[in-house]
Amino acid sequence: MAQNPPPPPPFPSPEELKSKITEFMKQNFGDRVSVATITEPEPAVAEEDEKPEKTEHKEFEFNLLPRDIKAHLDRFVIKQEEAKKVLAIAVCDHYNHANYLRRLEKEDPNRAQEIEYIKQNVILVGPTGVGKTYLIKHIADLIKVPFVKADATKFSETGYVGGDVEDLVRELVHKADGDVNLAQFGIIYIDEIDKIASAGNLIGRDVSGRGVQTTLLKLMEETEVPVRSMNDLQAQLQAAFEFQRRGKAKRDTINTRHILFVVSGAFEKLKEQVARRVRHGQIGFSAQPIHVMDNELFQHVTTQDFIEYGFEPEFIGRLPVRVVCEELDANDLFDISTS
Helix, strand or coil: CCCCCCCCCCCCCHHHHHHHHHHHHHHHHHHHCCCCCCCCCCCCCHHHHHCCCCCCCCCCCCCCCHHHHHHHHHCCCCCCHHHHHHHHHHHHHHHHHHHHHHHHHHHCHHHHHHCCCCCCCEEEECCCCCCHHHHHHHHHHHHCCCEEEEEHHHECCECECCECCHHHHHHHHHHCCCCHHHHCCCEEEEECHHHHCCCCCCCCCCCCCHHHHHHHHHHHHCCEEECCCCCCHHHHHHHHHHHHHHCCCCCCEEECCCCEEEEEECCHHHHHHHHHHHHHCCCCCCCCCCCCCHHHHHHHCCHHHHHHHCCCHHHHHCCCEEEECCCCCHHHHHHHHHC
């Protein structure tokens, strides 16, 4: 009569497994390699898995006036008086409306969903080195919200080689130390936005131009972005571990409704385009040509100019606040270097 095979040896405990792996690694690689184990405490009560985890993060508050922001910017940025005023008003309008909606969501959620509001997203126009990034960074420091800066040229439409624009939203969570509530009030700054303007005669799919503009549309308005990216191996392993331990994985998302988007660029070719329109746009025998200095051309930029430059009308429509930074002269640069 055939005998039953002996049962398999019991699986070693974590301590025994660590000891065996450490011995193996030491024999083959010496003392240069160490092994560590990571353990997570089991929940005290099984029902707690169904409840959201409690955090001790404070709720975001905003109680500043435009003059407060303007005074703060005066301490760090030379000149750009008009830009400071426009930015201060736009930031206050954006965050005061966010505060109002947050209170209304607690009192009357249905009414809060019915309210339509155009976010005060900003497009900054001006030459390199005049303080565009510096302005936005110090605003974020003042109101104590996470700030993320990136170049538009490194992003591509999802599915191609390049960064995913949704990674900017996830980076806000990282800058906020995992506080999703605070990240939902952060500021995303995208520089060199003029580099993704698509040519009007382009045939086929524009990977780094029109595709990125289209993807940014939903982010700049309102959408839900998963905190864990499908391309992040570490995040997916953590989700798999949670699914194995709890039978399900958390699906945290961040809403972009109150995230302020600021884009900027030098727009050198746009200056030439505006110059042709302003200086040669007068028709008729009695029409007098308009004399505009080169450093004043950006003051005459219109929405149609941006569209002809290569931006989608819907994309420019998501950027209602236009801020023009003036050029700096030698004396201004000297004051910056000596201050």
